[in-house]
Each structure stands twice: as structure tokens, then as C-alpha cells.
Amino acid sequence: MRIATISQRLCLISGGGAIDVERASSGRFGSDPAAVYPRWQEFTDWAASATLPEPAPFAAEALGSPSPSPRQVFGIGFNYSEHAAETGFARPEIAPPVFTKFPSCITGPCGEIALPPGGHTDWEIELVVVVGRTAAHVRSRAAWDYVAGLSVGQDVSERRLQMAGTPPQFNLGKSYPGFGPVGPWLVTPDEFANPDDLELGCAINGVQMQKGRTRDLIFTVGDLIEHLSAVAPLLPGDLIFTGTPSGVGLGRNPQRWLSPGDVLTSYVEGIGEMRHTFVTSGPG
Numbered sequence: 001m002r003i004a005t006i007s008q009r010l011c012l013i014s015g016g017g018a019i020d021v022e023r024a025s026s027g028r029f030g031s032d033p034a035a036v037y038p039r040w041q042e043f044t045d046w047a048a049s050a051t052l053p054e055p056a057p058f059a060a061e062a063l064g065s066p067s068p069s070p071r072q073v074f075g076i077g078f079n080y081s082e083h084a085a086e087t088g089f090a091r092p093e094i095a096p097p098v099f100t101k102f103p104s105c106i107t108g109p110c111g112e113i114a115l116p117p118g119g120h121t122d123w124e125i126e127l128v129v130v131v132g133r134t135a136a137h138v139r140s141r142a143a144w145d146y147v148a149g150l151s152v153g154q155d156v157s158e159r160r161l162q163m164a165g166t167p168p169q170f171n172l173g174k175s176y177p178g179f180g181p182v183g184p185w186l187v188t189p190d191e192f193a194n195p196d197d198l199e200l201g202c203a204i205n206g207v208q209m210q211k212g213r214t215r216d217l218i219f220t221v222g223d224l225i226e227h228l229s230a231v232a233p234l235l236p237g238d239l240i241f242t243g244t245p246s247g248v249g250l251g252r253n254p255q256r257w258l259s260p261g262d263v264l265t266s267y268v269e270g271i272g273e274m275r276h277t278f279v280t281s282g283p284g
């Protein structure tokens with residue numbers, strides 16, 4: 001099953017079109033996408049058995065994040081060996097580095113993203129996990145039972161602010177408005193032959209920058225849910241940005257940063273593609 005936010009309304013995606021959930025369920029489920037995650041099991045049971053109307057076409061520009069207002073957004077650092085190496089950090093062995101992207105940075109899968117002035121803004125394609133059940137002290141082997149689905153994400157990062165300070169605190173440099181695009185929709189884990197092995201990548205102006213596979217994650221989706229939920233209960237609708245493979249601008253020689261007019265396309269196999277254009281931020 002695939003769900004999306006279209007014009008701020010919860011929709012099912014079917015055959016390239018959309019079905020409005022509030023109308024198709026005669027109001028049993030509301031239009032607010034955030035409200036469905038606390039009722040995820042009930043919702044998936046309904047969607048599997050309901051008689052649904054014909055899907056209607058929709059404009060990609062109307063898509064928002066499938067979880068537009070998560071209460072918690074977890075980011076994972078250096079979760080692919082080659083990315084840890086390109087940034088000069090040690091490969092994490094015992095526990096993954098964890099930071100947050102403040103929820104106000106979450107946005108949809110297409111449109112414009114403003115570059116902070118004078119910044120060194122970088123790209124990070126990532127698999128994003130959307131939580132579907134409150135998860136506290138969950139073991140890795142049971143972790144997929146707590147996942148509503150998977151989506152494509154970009155952990156957009158302003159490197160000067162991210163690396164400022166001793167020790168560096170990543171959170172603010174990764175939380176400018178628009179720095180957490182997610183989409184184009186959520187795909188439930190049962191749709192993948194192996195949800196732990198998906199190709200992901202991104203390109204700038206059509207030139208490939210990153211390409212990897214999630215089987216190379218040092219800490220798997222299950223490991224991350226075990227590690228995070230041992231401390232903070234994961235809540236329905238929460239997002240986990242699972243880390244990026246190599247090929248970011250910071251690790252290039254010479255280094256490269258996003259410029260006004262750059263078009264960034266980002267994909268994960270079996271989910272779909274996002275497309276963003278970077279622009280200068282307005283005066284002030």
C-alpha cells in the first residue's frame with residue numbers, strides 16, 4: 001500500500017492516481033495525514049478490505065510529506081562506511097551517532113528550497129522510516145512490526161553551521177526550512193522483496209552524485225529502532241533518517257556545494273523520486 005499527502009489531505013495512491021481517504025471511508029478516517037499513524041493497524045485493515053472508488057489524477061506539485069508533522073525526527077550519522085571515510089570520521093562500531101532535524105524543516109517531495117546565505121549547503125540522500133506503532137524497548141528482530149512504511153528523504157545540511165563548535169552539534173545546521181524533504185509517498189514494507197536492500201541515489205542537474213544500497217547500512221533499520229527505542233519511545237508518525245551513502249559535496253575534491261538554480265533529484269528503489277530546485281533566500 002502507498003499513502004500520500006496531496007493538497008494537505010491523506011490519500012491512497014493506486015495505479016498512478018489518488019483516492020481521498022476521508023471521502024472513501026465516509027469520514028471514518030479524517031483528512032489529516034498525521035492523524036492516521038496512531039490508528040495505523042485499523043487503517044491498513046480498512047484499506048485492504050474496503051471497496052475503493054476509481055483513483056483520480058493529481059499534480060506532483062500538490063504532494064507533501066507523507067508524515068507532515070512528526071513529533072520526533074531522528075537523524076543517523078555515518079551509517080555507511082564509505083561516507084564515514086569521505087568525511088574523515090571514524091566508522092561507528094558500538095552505537096550510531098544520533099541527532100535531530102527539528103520538525104519545522106520537514107517539507108514535501110518537490111518545489112523550491114532556499115539556500116541559507118553564504119552557506120555550504122550539501123545533499124544527503126537517505127531512506128526514511130515512518131513509525132506506525134509506539135515502540136519502546138523493541139528488539140531489532142521485531143522492529144519491522146513497528147514500521148508504517150518507507151519513504152525517500154534528503155538530509156539537507158549546511159556544513160559550516162553543522163561543524164561549528166566543539167564538539168559540533170549537528171541539529172541546527174540540518175534544520176533550516178525545507179531541509180527535510182520527504183516523499184513522494186509512503187510505501188508499506190510488504191511491497192518490497194527485501195526492505196533491507198534498496199538502491200538509493202541522487203543527481204544534481206542530471207549528473208549522479210550518490211548511489212548506494214541500504215544493505216550497506218552499518219546499523220540496519222532494525223538496529224536503529226532497537227537503539228533509539230531503548231531511550232526514547234518512538235511515536236506514530238515519527239521519522240528516522242537512516243544515514244547517507246558516499247558522494248556528498250563535503251567529501252569531494254574539490255568540495256562542492258548546492259548553488260541557486262541547481263535541481264536535485266533523489267530516489268529510492270521501489271518508492272519513487274523527489275525533485276527540488278535550490279534558490280537564494282529572500283532579503284533579510
Ligand code: ZN
Pocket residue numbers: 075076077124126155241243244
Ligand atoms: Zn544524514
